[in-house]
Amino acid sequence: MTKTLILDNGASTMKVGLAHQHEPKIIPNVILRGRTDRRQYIADQVDECTDFSSLLYRLAFEKGFLTNWGLERTIWDRVFKHAIKIDAKDTQLVMTEPLFNLPAIQEAYDQIIFEEYGFQACYRTTAPQLCIYNDWNTLFGDPRDVSPDCAVIVDSGYSFTHIVPFFQRKPITKAIRR
Template sequence: MTKTLILDNGASTIKVGLATHRAPKIVPNVILRGRTDRRQYIADQVDECTDFSSLLYRLAFEKGYLTNWGLERTIWDRVFKHVAKIDAKDTQLVMTEPMFNLEAIQEAYDQIIFEEYGFQSCYRTTGPQLCVYNDWNSLFGDPKDSVPDCAVIVDSGYSFTHIIPFFKRKPIKKAIRRINVGGKLLTNRLKETVSFRYYDMMEESYIINDVKEACCYVSQNVMKDLKICRQDTNNSIVQEFVLPDFSTTTRGHVRQPNSSKSNDDEQILVMNNERFMIPESLMHPSDIGMNQAGIPETIVEAIEACEPELHGLLYANIVLVGGNAKFDGYQQRIETDLRQMIPSDYDLRITTPLEPTLSAWMGGQRLISNSSKSEQQHFFVSKQDYMEYGSDICRKKFSV
Protein backbone atom coordinates (compact mmCIF):
# COMPACT_ATOMS: atom_id res chain seq x y z
CA MET A 1 0.00 0.00 0.00
CA THR A 2 1.33 3.42 -1.00
CA LYS A 3 2.00 5.82 1.88
CA THR A 4 2.33 9.60 1.61
CA LEU A 5 5.20 11.30 3.41
CA ILE A 6 4.99 15.07 3.89
CA LEU A 7 8.38 16.77 4.27
CA ASP A 8 8.40 20.49 4.99
CA ASN A 9 12.10 21.00 4.37
CA GLY A 10 12.84 24.32 6.07
CA ALA A 11 16.28 25.86 6.28
CA SER A 12 16.19 25.67 10.08
CA THR A 13 13.91 22.72 10.88
CA ILE A 14 12.36 19.79 9.05
CA LYS A 15 8.72 18.95 9.72
CA VAL A 16 8.15 15.37 8.64
CA GLY A 17 5.46 12.75 9.02
CA LEU A 18 3.06 10.48 7.15
CA ALA A 19 -0.18 12.08 5.98
CA THR A 20 -2.06 9.69 8.28
CA HIS A 21 -0.30 11.08 11.38
CA ARG A 22 -1.95 13.74 13.51
CA ALA A 23 1.13 15.95 13.64
CA PRO A 24 4.67 15.93 12.22
CA LYS A 25 7.93 15.39 14.02
CA ILE A 26 10.14 18.47 14.11
CA VAL A 27 13.89 17.97 13.78
CA PRO A 28 16.70 20.50 13.21
CA ASN A 29 17.93 20.63 9.61
CA VAL A 30 21.51 20.76 10.80
CA ILE A 31 24.57 18.75 11.75
CA LEU A 32 26.18 19.87 15.01
CA ARG A 33 29.55 19.02 16.48
CA GLY A 34 30.30 19.55 20.14
CA ARG A 35 33.54 21.29 21.03
CA THR A 36 34.06 19.17 24.13
CA ASP A 37 33.02 15.64 23.12
CA ARG A 38 33.65 16.19 19.34
CA ARG A 39 30.60 14.04 18.67
CA GLN A 40 28.50 14.67 15.59
CA TYR A 41 24.75 15.19 16.04
CA ILE A 42 22.51 14.75 12.99
CA ALA A 43 18.92 16.05 12.92
CA ASP A 44 16.97 14.41 15.78
CA GLN A 45 20.23 13.39 17.51
CA VAL A 46 20.53 17.02 18.68
CA ASP A 47 18.15 16.02 21.50
CA GLU A 48 20.95 13.81 22.88
CA CYS A 49 23.37 16.73 23.20
CA THR A 50 23.94 17.89 26.79
CA ASP A 51 26.38 20.77 26.17
CA PHE A 52 25.21 23.39 23.67
CA SER A 53 28.11 25.72 24.41
CA SER A 54 30.10 26.84 21.35
CA LEU A 55 28.62 24.24 19.02
CA LEU A 56 29.94 24.00 15.49
CA TYR A 57 27.04 24.37 13.03
CA ARG A 58 26.86 22.84 9.56
CA LEU A 59 23.83 23.98 7.55
CA ALA A 60 22.79 22.69 4.14
CA PHE A 61 21.07 25.98 3.28
CA GLU A 62 22.91 29.15 2.35
CA LYS A 63 20.95 32.41 2.06
CA GLY A 64 17.70 30.49 1.89
CA TYR A 65 18.69 27.98 -0.81
CA LEU A 66 19.79 24.37 -0.53
CA THR A 67 23.43 24.37 -1.68
CA ASN A 68 25.23 21.64 0.30
CA TRP A 69 23.73 18.44 -1.09
CA GLY A 70 26.20 16.11 0.61
CA LEU A 71 25.19 17.52 3.98
CA GLU A 72 21.46 17.43 3.20
CA ARG A 73 21.64 13.81 2.01
CA THR A 74 23.21 12.86 5.33
CA ILE A 75 20.35 14.60 7.17
CA TRP A 76 17.69 13.05 4.90
CA ASP A 77 19.21 9.59 5.41
CA ARG A 78 18.73 10.02 9.13
CA VAL A 79 15.22 11.48 8.75
CA PHE A 80 13.91 8.83 6.36
CA LYS A 81 15.40 5.83 8.18
CA HIS A 82 15.14 6.79 11.85
CA VAL A 83 12.56 9.58 12.16
CA ALA A 84 9.94 8.86 9.48
CA LYS A 85 10.94 5.16 9.22
CA ILE A 86 9.73 4.70 5.65
CA ASP A 87 10.74 2.73 2.58
CA ALA A 88 10.97 5.20 -0.31
CA LYS A 89 10.03 2.59 -2.90
CA ASP A 90 6.43 2.33 -1.65
CA THR A 91 6.05 5.98 -0.62
CA GLN A 92 4.95 9.12 -2.42
CA LEU A 93 6.59 12.34 -1.24
CA VAL A 94 5.20 15.84 -0.75
CA MET A 95 8.20 18.15 -0.31
CA THR A 96 8.54 21.90 0.10
CA GLU A 97 11.20 24.04 -1.56
CA PRO A 98 12.11 27.74 -1.18
CA MET A 99 10.25 30.46 -3.04
CA PHE A 100 11.98 31.55 -6.27
CA ASN A 101 14.06 28.39 -6.24
CA LEU A 102 16.74 28.18 -8.94
CA GLU A 103 16.21 25.74 -11.81
CA ALA A 104 19.53 23.97 -11.25
CA ILE A 105 18.64 23.38 -7.60
CA GLN A 106 15.19 22.09 -8.58
CA GLU A 107 16.78 19.56 -10.92
CA ALA A 108 19.04 18.40 -8.10
CA TYR A 109 15.97 17.90 -5.89
CA ASP A 110 14.32 15.72 -8.54
CA GLN A 111 17.45 13.70 -9.25
CA ILE A 112 18.10 12.85 -5.60
CA ILE A 113 14.43 12.11 -4.80
CA PHE A 114 13.89 9.75 -7.73
CA GLU A 115 17.32 8.37 -8.64
CA GLU A 116 19.03 8.10 -5.26
CA TYR A 117 16.11 7.47 -2.89
CA GLY A 118 13.72 5.96 -5.43
CA PHE A 119 10.46 7.48 -4.22
CA GLN A 120 7.42 6.14 -6.04
CA SER A 121 6.20 9.66 -6.87
CA CYS A 122 6.75 13.23 -5.72
CA TYR A 123 5.01 16.59 -5.50
CA ARG A 124 7.50 19.44 -4.98
CA THR A 125 5.99 22.78 -4.07
CA THR A 126 6.46 25.79 -1.78
CA GLY A 127 5.39 26.06 1.84
CA PRO A 128 2.96 28.98 1.25
CA GLN A 129 1.29 27.00 -1.54
CA LEU A 130 0.52 24.21 0.92
CA CYS A 131 -0.64 26.73 3.52
CA VAL A 132 -3.61 27.82 1.42
CA TYR A 133 -5.13 24.32 1.63
CA ASN A 134 -5.67 24.70 5.37
CA ASP A 135 -9.09 25.33 6.85
CA TRP A 136 -8.85 29.04 7.74
CA ASN A 137 -12.61 29.33 8.25
CA SER A 138 -12.42 28.26 11.89
CA LEU A 139 -9.76 30.90 12.59
CA PHE A 140 -11.62 33.67 10.76
CA GLY A 141 -14.98 32.58 12.18
CA ASP A 142 -16.50 32.01 8.74
CA PRO A 143 -19.08 29.34 7.87
CA LYS A 144 -17.45 25.96 7.34
CA ASP A 145 -18.68 25.64 3.76
CA SER A 146 -17.17 28.94 2.60
CA VAL A 147 -13.81 28.83 0.87
CA PRO A 148 -12.14 32.25 0.38
CA ASP A 149 -11.17 32.89 -3.23
CA CYS A 150 -8.44 35.25 -2.10
CA ALA A 151 -5.81 35.01 0.62
CA VAL A 152 -2.45 36.55 1.49
CA ILE A 153 0.14 34.29 3.10
CA VAL A 154 2.82 36.17 5.05
CA ASP A 155 5.56 33.60 5.59
CA SER A 156 8.30 34.91 7.87
CA GLY A 157 10.80 32.11 8.36
CA TYR A 158 14.48 31.43 8.95
CA SER A 159 15.99 33.12 5.90
CA PHE A 160 13.37 35.42 4.38
CA THR A 161 9.91 36.90 4.75
CA HIS A 162 7.62 36.37 1.76
CA ILE A 163 4.25 37.97 1.06
CA ILE A 164 2.25 35.88 -1.44
CA PRO A 165 -1.26 36.83 -2.58
CA PHE A 166 -3.37 33.89 -3.82
CA PHE A 167 -6.44 33.80 -6.06
CA LYS A 168 -8.35 30.51 -6.20
CA ARG A 169 -5.36 28.82 -4.50
CA LYS A 170 -2.93 29.97 -7.21
CA PRO A 171 -0.22 32.53 -6.40
CA ILE A 172 -0.39 35.86 -8.18
CA LYS A 173 3.20 35.85 -9.42
CA LYS A 174 3.54 39.53 -10.23
CA ALA A 175 2.51 40.44 -6.68
CA ILE A 176 4.89 38.19 -4.71
CA ARG A 177 7.30 40.18 -2.53
CA ARG A 178 10.35 39.25 -0.46
CA ILE A 179 11.96 40.93 2.54
CA ASN A 180 15.50 39.78 3.29
CA VAL A 181 14.86 39.53 7.03
CA GLY A 182 14.27 36.23 8.81
CA GLY A 183 14.94 34.44 12.06
CA LYS A 184 18.62 33.87 11.29
CA LEU A 185 19.31 37.58 10.82
CA LEU A 186 17.49 38.40 14.07
CA THR A 187 19.51 35.81 16.00
CA ASN A 188 22.78 37.10 14.53
CA ARG A 189 21.90 40.70 15.40
CA LEU A 190 21.05 39.67 18.95
CA LYS A 191 24.40 37.87 19.21
CA GLU A 192 26.23 41.02 18.12
CA THR A 193 24.25 43.25 20.49
CA VAL A 194 24.72 40.99 23.49
CA SER A 195 28.42 40.51 22.72
CA PHE A 196 28.91 44.28 22.55
CA ARG A 197 26.97 45.10 25.73
CA TYR A 198 27.42 42.11 28.02
CA TYR A 199 29.26 38.83 27.23
CA ASP A 200 31.02 37.50 24.15
CA MET A 201 28.29 35.26 22.71
CA MET A 202 29.35 35.23 19.06
CA GLU A 203 29.90 31.45 19.15
CA GLU A 204 26.69 30.72 21.07
CA SER A 205 24.06 30.61 18.31
CA TYR A 206 22.02 27.91 20.03
CA ILE A 207 21.84 29.74 23.36
CA ILE A 208 21.10 33.14 21.81
CA ASN A 209 18.32 31.62 19.72
CA ASP A 210 16.77 30.38 22.98
CA VAL A 211 17.13 33.88 24.44
CA LYS A 212 15.42 35.39 21.40
CA GLU A 213 12.49 32.99 21.57
CA ALA A 214 12.07 33.42 25.34
CA CYS A 215 12.48 37.18 25.66
CA CYS A 216 11.79 39.04 22.42
CA TYR A 217 8.48 40.55 21.38
CA VAL A 218 7.15 43.02 18.82
CA SER A 219 6.49 46.44 20.32
CA GLN A 220 3.19 48.25 19.72
CA ASN A 221 4.82 51.61 20.46
CA VAL A 222 8.59 51.65 20.07
CA MET A 223 9.21 55.19 21.34
CA LYS A 224 7.12 54.58 24.45
CA ASP A 225 8.94 51.30 25.21
CA LEU A 226 12.34 52.96 24.68
CA LYS A 227 11.38 55.63 27.19
CA ILE A 228 10.46 52.93 29.74
CA CYS A 229 13.81 51.18 29.15
CA ARG A 230 15.72 54.33 30.08
CA GLN A 231 14.14 54.48 33.52
CA ASP A 232 16.19 53.35 36.49
CA THR A 233 13.06 52.35 38.35
CA ASN A 234 9.66 51.11 37.23
CA ASN A 235 11.20 49.49 34.16
CA SER A 236 8.56 46.90 33.27
CA ILE A 237 10.41 45.73 30.17
CA VAL A 238 13.76 44.57 31.54
CA GLN A 239 14.15 40.81 31.99
CA GLU A 240 16.90 38.62 33.42
CA PHE A 241 17.77 35.49 31.47
CA VAL A 242 19.66 32.86 33.46
CA LEU A 243 22.21 31.25 31.16
CA PRO A 244 22.71 27.46 31.35
CA ASP A 245 25.93 26.18 32.90
CA PHE A 246 25.70 22.72 31.22
CA SER A 247 26.58 20.95 34.45
CA THR A 248 23.41 21.40 36.50
CA THR A 249 21.24 22.95 33.74
CA THR A 250 21.21 22.51 29.97
CA ARG A 251 18.60 25.15 29.13
CA GLY A 252 18.40 28.76 30.21
CA HIS A 253 15.26 30.45 31.52
CA VAL A 254 13.75 33.83 32.27
CA ARG A 255 13.90 34.57 35.97
CA GLN A 256 10.61 35.77 37.39
CA PRO A 257 10.67 39.26 39.01
CA ASN A 258 9.58 37.95 42.42
CA SER A 259 12.08 35.09 42.50
CA SER A 260 15.05 35.02 44.86
CA LYS A 261 18.26 36.71 43.83
CA SER A 262 20.79 34.75 41.83
CA ASN A 263 23.59 32.88 43.45
CA ASP A 264 27.21 33.55 42.60
CA ASP A 265 27.41 30.68 40.12
CA GLU A 266 24.60 31.94 37.88
CA GLN A 267 25.37 34.00 34.79
CA ILE A 268 22.65 36.55 34.15
CA LEU A 269 21.95 38.14 30.77
CA VAL A 270 20.00 41.37 31.21
CA MET A 271 17.57 41.95 28.34
CA ASN A 272 16.26 45.48 28.07
CA ASN A 273 15.49 47.28 24.79
CA GLU A 274 16.97 44.30 22.91
CA ARG A 275 13.70 42.52 23.62
CA PHE A 276 11.78 44.58 21.06
CA MET A 277 14.44 46.36 18.98
CA ILE A 278 15.68 43.07 17.48
CA PRO A 279 12.25 42.03 16.08
CA GLU A 280 11.65 45.65 15.02
CA SER A 281 13.84 44.85 12.00
CA LEU A 282 10.85 42.93 10.60
CA MET A 283 8.77 46.11 10.63
CA HIS A 284 11.52 48.56 9.65
CA PRO A 285 14.50 46.90 7.87
CA SER A 286 15.77 50.39 7.06
CA ASP A 287 16.72 50.73 10.75
CA ILE A 288 19.58 48.27 10.12
CA GLY A 289 20.61 49.77 6.78
CA MET A 290 18.48 47.63 4.45
CA ASN A 291 16.80 49.44 1.58
CA GLN A 292 13.53 47.55 1.98
CA ALA A 293 10.07 48.18 3.39
CA GLY A 294 8.80 46.37 6.48
CA ILE A 295 6.11 43.69 6.58
CA PRO A 296 3.01 45.97 6.81
CA GLU A 297 4.13 48.24 3.98
CA THR A 298 5.17 45.27 1.82
CA ILE A 299 1.76 43.64 2.32
CA VAL A 300 0.17 46.82 0.93
CA GLU A 301 2.65 46.84 -1.95
CA ALA A 302 1.90 43.19 -2.79
CA ILE A 303 -1.88 43.66 -2.69
CA GLU A 304 -1.72 46.87 -4.73
CA ALA A 305 0.11 44.90 -7.43
CA CYS A 306 -3.00 42.71 -7.84
CA GLU A 307 -6.15 43.56 -9.77
CA PRO A 308 -8.14 46.33 -8.01
CA GLU A 309 -11.27 44.19 -7.66
CA LEU A 310 -9.31 41.73 -5.50
CA HIS A 311 -7.97 44.25 -2.99
CA GLY A 312 -10.87 44.10 -0.53
CA LEU A 313 -10.91 40.29 -0.48
CA LEU A 314 -7.14 40.08 -0.01
CA TYR A 315 -7.11 42.50 2.94
CA ALA A 316 -9.88 40.43 4.52
CA ASN A 317 -7.90 37.15 4.43
CA ILE A 318 -4.31 37.67 5.64
CA VAL A 319 -2.64 34.67 7.28
CA LEU A 320 0.62 34.92 9.25
CA VAL A 321 2.84 31.80 9.27
CA GLY A 322 6.48 30.95 9.94
CA GLY A 323 8.60 30.99 13.08
CA ASN A 324 8.61 34.78 13.49
CA ALA A 325 4.81 34.76 13.77
CA LYS A 326 5.33 33.35 17.29
CA PHE A 327 6.63 36.68 18.61
CA ASP A 328 4.22 38.25 21.11
CA GLY A 329 2.61 41.32 19.58
CA TYR A 330 3.49 40.32 15.99
CA GLN A 331 -0.06 40.07 14.66
CA GLN A 332 -1.32 43.09 16.62
CA ARG A 333 1.49 45.32 15.30
CA ILE A 334 0.91 44.31 11.67
CA GLU A 335 -2.81 44.87 12.08
CA THR A 336 -2.35 48.30 13.67
CA ASP A 337 0.12 49.49 11.02
CA LEU A 338 -1.97 48.14 8.14
CA ARG A 339 -5.12 49.81 9.40
CA GLN A 340 -3.34 53.18 9.08
CA MET A 341 -2.21 52.44 5.52
CA ILE A 342 -5.34 51.09 3.81
CA PRO A 343 -8.72 52.70 3.01
CA SER A 344 -11.11 52.69 5.95
CA ASP A 345 -13.89 51.04 3.92
CA TYR A 346 -11.85 47.81 3.59
CA ASP A 347 -12.37 45.04 6.11
CA LEU A 348 -9.02 44.04 7.61
CA ARG A 349 -8.81 40.52 8.98
CA ILE A 350 -5.53 38.92 10.06
CA THR A 351 -5.11 35.53 11.70
CA THR A 352 -2.30 33.33 12.97
CA PRO A 353 -2.64 29.54 13.35
CA LEU A 354 -1.95 28.02 16.75
CA GLU A 355 1.28 26.50 15.39
CA PRO A 356 2.44 28.85 12.61
CA THR A 357 5.55 26.75 11.89
CA LEU A 358 3.42 23.67 11.10
CA SER A 359 1.03 25.39 8.72
CA ALA A 360 2.67 24.11 5.52
CA TRP A 361 2.78 20.51 6.78
CA MET A 362 -0.84 20.64 7.93
CA GLY A 363 -1.86 22.10 4.58
CA GLY A 364 -0.11 19.25 2.79
CA GLN A 365 -1.93 16.75 4.97
CA ARG A 366 -5.28 18.39 4.20
CA LEU A 367 -4.50 18.42 0.47
CA ILE A 368 -3.80 14.68 0.45
CA SER A 369 -6.80 13.75 2.60
CA ASN A 370 -9.21 15.80 0.45
CA SER A 371 -7.96 14.64 -2.96
CA SER A 372 -8.62 11.32 -4.67
CA LYS A 373 -5.97 9.15 -6.31
CA SER A 374 -7.01 10.39 -9.74
CA GLU A 375 -6.79 14.03 -8.58
CA GLN A 376 -3.34 13.42 -7.10
CA GLN A 377 -2.10 12.20 -10.48
CA HIS A 378 -2.52 15.75 -11.78
CA PHE A 379 0.12 17.20 -9.45
CA PHE A 380 2.34 14.21 -8.55
CA VAL A 381 5.14 13.07 -10.85
CA SER A 382 5.78 9.33 -10.82
CA LYS A 383 9.25 7.82 -10.92
CA GLN A 384 8.36 6.18 -14.21
CA ASP A 385 7.48 9.56 -15.77
CA TYR A 386 10.66 11.10 -14.39
CA MET A 387 12.87 8.34 -15.80
CA GLU A 388 11.20 8.81 -19.17
CA TYR A 389 11.01 12.61 -19.42
CA GLY A 390 13.51 13.82 -16.81
CA SER A 391 13.14 17.12 -14.96
CA ASP A 392 11.10 18.61 -17.81
CA ILE A 393 7.97 16.82 -16.59
CA CYS A 394 8.65 18.09 -13.05
CA ARG A 395 9.03 21.67 -14.25
CA LYS A 396 5.76 21.40 -16.15
CA LYS A 397 3.71 19.91 -13.30
CA PHE A 398 5.29 21.71 -10.36
CA SER A 399 5.32 25.21 -11.86
CA VAL A 400 2.91 27.59 -10.16
Protein backbone atom coordinates in the same frame (compact mmCIF):
# COMPACT_ATOMS: atom_id res chain seq x y z
CA MET B 1 0.15 -0.04 0.67
CA THR B 2 1.69 3.22 -0.53
CA LYS B 3 2.41 5.82 2.14
CA THR B 4 2.60 9.57 1.62
CA LEU B 5 5.37 11.46 3.39
CA ILE B 6 4.97 15.21 3.87
CA LEU B 7 8.27 17.10 4.22
CA ASP B 8 8.48 20.83 4.89
CA ASN B 9 12.22 21.09 4.39
CA GLY B 10 13.14 24.35 6.10
CA ALA B 11 16.60 25.84 6.46
CA SER B 12 16.64 25.48 10.26
CA THR B 13 14.01 22.84 11.00
CA MET B 14 12.05 20.35 8.97
CA LYS B 15 8.48 19.37 9.66
CA VAL B 16 8.02 15.79 8.58
CA GLY B 17 5.38 13.12 8.95
CA LEU B 18 3.13 10.67 7.18
CA ALA B 19 -0.10 12.04 5.70
CA HIS B 20 -2.32 10.03 8.06
CA GLN B 21 -0.57 11.37 11.18
CA HIS B 22 -2.23 14.21 13.06
CA GLU B 23 0.94 16.25 13.68
CA PRO B 24 4.38 16.30 12.07
CA LYS B 25 7.66 15.82 13.87
CA ILE B 26 9.74 18.98 14.08
CA ILE B 27 13.37 18.02 13.55
CA PRO B 28 16.43 20.29 13.38
CA ASN B 29 17.78 20.42 9.82
CA VAL B 30 21.35 20.66 11.07
CA ILE B 31 24.46 18.72 11.93
CA LEU B 32 26.25 19.77 15.11
CA ARG B 33 29.73 18.74 16.13
CA GLY B 34 31.32 19.19 19.52
CA ARG B 35 34.69 20.94 19.51
CA THR B 36 36.01 18.95 22.44
CA ASP B 37 34.44 15.50 22.13
CA ARG B 38 34.11 15.56 18.30
CA ARG B 39 30.75 13.82 18.54
CA GLN B 40 28.33 14.52 15.71
CA TYR B 41 24.64 15.21 16.32
CA ILE B 42 22.50 14.72 13.21
CA ALA B 43 18.91 15.99 12.99
CA ASP B 44 16.87 14.42 15.82
CA GLN B 45 20.07 13.55 17.73
CA VAL B 46 20.41 17.25 18.61
CA ASP B 47 18.02 16.53 21.51
CA GLU B 48 20.76 14.36 23.06
CA CYS B 49 23.24 17.24 23.21
CA THR B 50 23.81 18.58 26.75
CA ASP B 51 26.41 21.32 26.12
CA PHE B 52 25.62 23.78 23.33
CA SER B 53 28.44 26.19 24.26
CA SER B 54 31.16 24.70 22.06
CA LEU B 55 29.39 23.37 18.99
CA LEU B 56 30.02 23.84 15.31
CA TYR B 57 26.75 24.26 13.39
CA ARG B 58 26.45 23.07 9.81
CA LEU B 59 23.38 23.96 7.77
CA ALA B 60 22.66 22.74 4.24
CA PHE B 61 20.97 26.01 3.28
CA GLU B 62 22.39 29.41 2.34
CA LYS B 63 20.10 32.43 1.95
CA GLY B 64 17.10 30.12 1.93
CA PHE B 65 18.29 27.80 -0.84
CA LEU B 66 19.60 24.25 -0.46
CA THR B 67 23.28 24.36 -1.44
CA ASN B 68 25.04 21.56 0.46
CA TRP B 69 23.56 18.32 -0.86
CA GLY B 70 26.03 16.05 0.93
CA LEU B 71 25.03 17.50 4.27
CA GLU B 72 21.31 17.35 3.45
CA ARG B 73 21.56 13.71 2.35
CA THR B 74 23.20 12.84 5.67
CA ILE B 75 20.33 14.55 7.50
CA TRP B 76 17.64 12.94 5.31
CA ASP B 77 19.26 9.50 5.76
CA ARG B 78 18.99 9.89 9.53
CA VAL B 79 15.41 11.21 9.40
CA PHE B 80 14.07 8.65 6.92
CA LYS B 81 15.73 5.63 8.60
CA HIS B 82 15.45 6.49 12.29
CA ALA B 83 13.00 9.34 12.98
CA ILE B 84 10.24 8.44 10.49
CA LYS B 85 11.26 4.86 9.59
CA ILE B 86 10.06 4.73 6.00
CA ASP B 87 11.08 2.79 2.93
CA ALA B 88 11.23 5.33 0.11
CA LYS B 89 10.40 2.68 -2.49
CA ASP B 90 6.93 2.29 -0.94
CA THR B 91 6.40 6.01 -0.37
CA GLN B 92 5.19 9.08 -2.24
CA LEU B 93 6.71 12.42 -1.24
CA VAL B 94 5.11 15.85 -0.92
CA MET B 95 7.77 18.42 -0.12
CA THR B 96 8.15 22.15 0.08
CA GLU B 97 10.74 24.19 -1.72
CA PRO B 98 11.52 27.91 -1.57
CA LEU B 99 9.59 30.35 -3.70
CA PHE B 100 11.51 31.15 -6.89
CA ASN B 101 13.72 28.10 -6.43
CA LEU B 102 16.46 27.89 -9.04
CA PRO B 103 16.04 25.31 -11.84
CA ALA B 104 19.44 23.74 -11.09
CA ILE B 105 18.40 23.17 -7.48
CA GLN B 106 15.05 21.72 -8.60
CA GLU B 107 16.86 19.27 -10.90
CA ALA B 108 19.13 18.24 -8.04
CA TYR B 109 16.06 17.66 -5.82
CA ASP B 110 14.53 15.40 -8.47
CA GLN B 111 17.75 13.47 -9.03
CA ILE B 112 18.26 12.79 -5.33
CA ILE B 113 14.59 12.04 -4.60
CA PHE B 114 14.16 9.57 -7.45
CA GLU B 115 17.60 8.18 -8.27
CA GLU B 116 19.19 8.01 -4.82
CA TYR B 117 16.20 7.46 -2.54
CA GLY B 118 13.82 5.85 -5.03
CA PHE B 119 10.57 7.53 -3.99
CA GLN B 120 7.56 6.40 -6.06
CA ALA B 121 6.41 9.94 -6.80
CA CYS B 122 7.17 13.48 -5.68
CA TYR B 123 5.16 16.68 -5.63
CA ARG B 124 7.29 19.77 -4.96
CA THR B 125 5.44 22.91 -3.97
CA THR B 126 5.86 26.00 -1.83
CA ALA B 127 4.64 26.30 1.75
CA PRO B 128 2.25 29.18 0.90
CA GLN B 129 0.70 27.07 -1.87
CA LEU B 130 0.01 24.27 0.63
CA CYS B 131 -1.50 26.77 3.06
CA ILE B 132 -3.95 28.10 0.50
CA TYR B 133 -5.22 24.58 -0.13
CA ASN B 134 -5.70 23.88 3.56
CA ASP B 135 -9.24 23.06 4.59
CA TRP B 136 -10.90 26.47 5.06
CA ASN B 137 -13.67 24.82 7.04
CA THR B 138 -11.15 23.60 9.62
CA LEU B 139 -9.57 27.03 9.93
CA PHE B 140 -12.57 29.33 9.88
CA GLY B 141 -15.71 27.27 10.41
CA ASP B 142 -18.44 27.26 7.79
CA PRO B 143 -16.82 27.90 4.37
CA ARG B 144 -19.72 30.17 3.46
CA ASP B 145 -18.46 32.61 6.10
CA VAL B 146 -15.12 33.16 4.38
CA SER B 147 -14.45 33.59 0.69
CA PRO B 148 -11.23 31.87 -0.34
CA ASP B 149 -11.09 33.93 -3.56
CA CYS B 150 -8.50 36.28 -2.07
CA ALA B 151 -5.88 35.56 0.54
CA VAL B 152 -2.48 36.70 1.71
CA ILE B 153 -0.08 34.15 3.17
CA VAL B 154 2.90 35.33 5.22
CA ASP B 155 5.61 32.65 5.24
CA SER B 156 8.28 33.52 7.77
CA GLY B 157 11.18 31.13 8.11
CA TYR B 158 14.82 30.99 9.18
CA SER B 159 16.28 32.69 6.09
CA PHE B 160 13.53 34.96 4.82
CA THR B 161 9.92 36.06 4.97
CA HIS B 162 7.66 35.99 1.92
CA ILE B 163 4.32 37.74 1.58
CA VAL B 164 2.29 35.92 -1.06
CA PRO B 165 -1.06 37.22 -2.30
CA PHE B 166 -3.48 34.73 -3.87
CA PHE B 167 -6.47 35.21 -6.13
CA GLN B 168 -8.70 32.19 -6.73
CA ARG B 169 -6.04 30.00 -5.09
CA LYS B 170 -3.32 31.06 -7.55
CA PRO B 171 -0.36 33.17 -6.43
CA ILE B 172 0.00 36.62 -7.94
CA THR B 173 3.66 36.18 -8.82
CA LYS B 174 4.46 39.82 -9.56
CA ALA B 175 3.10 40.88 -6.18
CA ILE B 176 5.12 38.43 -4.06
CA ARG B 177 7.52 40.23 -1.70
CA ARG B 178 10.58 38.90 0.06
